[in-house]
Amino acid sequence: MKAAAMISPRSAFGMALVELADANPRMLVIDPDVCTSTQTALFRSSHPSRFIEVGIAEANAVGIAAGLAACGFVPWVSAFAVFLATRSCDQIRVSVAHADLPVKLNGSYGGLPTGRGGATHSAIEDIAIMRSMPNMTVLTPADASETRAMTALSLRLPGPVYLRTVRCELPALFGESHRPVPGVAVCLRPGTDLAILTEGMMAFKALAAAEALAEEGIRARVIHFGSVKPIDRAAILAASRECGVVLTVENHSRIGGFGSAVCEVLAEEAPCRASILGFPDVFLESGDDDAIFGKHGLDAAGIAAACRELLGARTR
Numbered sequence: 001m002k003a004a005a006m007i008s009p010r011s012a013f014g015m016a017l018v019e020l021a022d023a024n025p026r027m028l029v030i031d032p033d034v035c036t037s038t039q040t041a042l043f044r045s046s047h048p049s050r051f052i053e054v055g056i057a058e059a060n061a062v063g064i065a066a067g068l069a070a071c072g073f074v075p076w077v078s079a080f081a082v083f084l085a086t087r088s089c090d091q092i093r094v095s096v097a098h099a100d101l102p103v104k105l106n107g108s109y110g111g112l113p114t115g116r117g118g119a120t121h122s123a124i125e126d127i128a129i130m131r132s133m134p135n136m137t138v139l140t141p142a143d144a145s146e147t148r149a150m151t152a153l154s155l156r157l158p159g160p161v162y163l164r165t166v167r168c169e170l171p172a173l174f175g176e177s178h179r180p181v182p183g184v185a186v187c188l189r190p191g192t193d194l195a196i197l198t199e200g201m202m203a204f205k206a207l208a209a210a211e212a213l214a215e216e217g218i219r220a221r222v223i224h225f226g227s228v229k230p231i232d233r234a235a236i237l238a239a240s241r242e243c244g245v246v247l248t249v250e251n252h253s254r255i256g257g258f259g260s261a262v263c264e265v266l267a268e269e270a271p272c273r274a275s276i277l278g279f280p281d282v283f284l285e286s287g288d289d290d291a292i293f294g295k296h297g298l299d300a301a302g303i304a305a306a307c308r309e310l311l312g313a314r315t316r
Contacts, residue, residue: 006172009165009201010108012144014039016151017076018046024155028068028075030054032061038078038108038165062088065103066095074102074155080114081107081123081164089129096160097133104154105130110140110164111200111251112279113289117167122284127199128256130162131229137161137182138229140200140258143173146226149180157182166201166251168289173203173224183230191221194307195239195246199225199258202249205293208300213307220307228258233265240270245310247275249303254278273313277306 017029017040030052035041044051054061058079065075077084084092084107096103107126114121131138137157141147147165154161173188180186188203189210198206203224210220221243223235239246246266248259259276266274279296293299297306 006169007144008167008169009141009144009147010037010039010167012147013078013106013108013151013163013165014042016148017043019148020152020155021047021050024074026073027155028052028073030061030065030075030077032056032058032077032079034079034108037080038106040076040078058083058088059091062091062103063095066091066099066101069096069101069103070099074104076104076106078106078108080121081110081126082121085123085126085129092160093133097135100135100159102158103160105160105162107162107164109167111166112284112292113166113168113201119284119286124251124253124279124284125256126162126164127228127250127252127258128260131261132256135159136229137227138164139180139182139226140164140228141180141226142200142203142224143170145172145174145176145178146180149178150226153180153182164200168201170201171204180226182227183232184227185223185225185232185235187221187223187235189220189222191219192243193219193245194311195221195223195243196249196303196307197223197225197236197239197246197262198249199228200251202251202298205298205300206249206303209303209307212300212304218307218311225258228261231261231265233269236262236265237270240266240272245273247277247303247306247310249298250276250278251298252278253281255281273310275306275310277303
């Protein structure tokens with residue numbers, strides 16, 4: 001995989017499974033009839049004996065995975081994020097998280113980038129659901145290289161993992177040598193006027209917003225949190241104390257997700273002026289992804305405007 005290529009995280013995930021298979025002979029893939037969409041079809045072609053098709057039955061897939069994990073296997077369940085987090089919530093909570101089993105969950109089509117697939121397929125509650133479960137690690141990679149690295153990382157972690165991947169192609173942010181660490185954020189751009197904290201694919205939009213703000217003399221720090229749980233408390237506290245203004249940006253509802261996780265840390269240890277930029281308390285519509293992001297202020301222009309508003313409010 002070339003770092004400079006435009007690759008979707010879902011494709012990077014599928015390729016990573018194939019690359020990791022020989023070194024991880026106990027790894028299996030369980031598919032609720034979406035392998036073409038989530039790209040686990042690549043693993044089916046290369047390792048058919050380790051691929052289990054269960055039909056459109058996400059809850060059953062998780063139950064099977066829990067049983068296999070209890071027998072010493074390391075199973076992946078790869079499904080649309082919206083159905084994995086909701087239809088399978090009980091099985092994930094009771095059979096996987098409570099038992100602290102090494103079931104790895106790929107929430108494909110995370111967040112918005114499914115607008116053309118229909119309003120029912122947008123997953124804007126999944127981070128809130130998954131991060132509330134004890135023992136669950138929640139990872140939101142920003143590009144293909146980080147997706148590939150986090151797929152490998154998930155296999156090394158002892159308990160359950162929720163890896164959130166998106167459908168759309170993304171530019172490269174990290175190189176092939178990137179090695180993410182749970183609970184450690186990455187500063188993508190220095191700055192002291194305010195801090196923009198992002199998860200997943202929103203890093204690109206935040207960087208574009210920071211470029212626009214720089215032309216106005218505003219120095220915005222941009223920090224990418226590929227690990228939402230555990231979260232990098234030190235990076236959040238440093239942003240609060242050194243910048244004084246924090247904006248969180250997420251491809252998720254404003255309720256209970258990444259922004260909420262950040263504000264919990266701020267409220268406990270370093271209160272500052274902060275705002276959460278995410279989708280409002282609505283179900284999203286069908287349509288062009290960029291248009292929907294823009295409508296809700298989650299494009300570069302919207303992020304920059306939110307930054308200006310925060311800075312203006314501090315001055316007032």
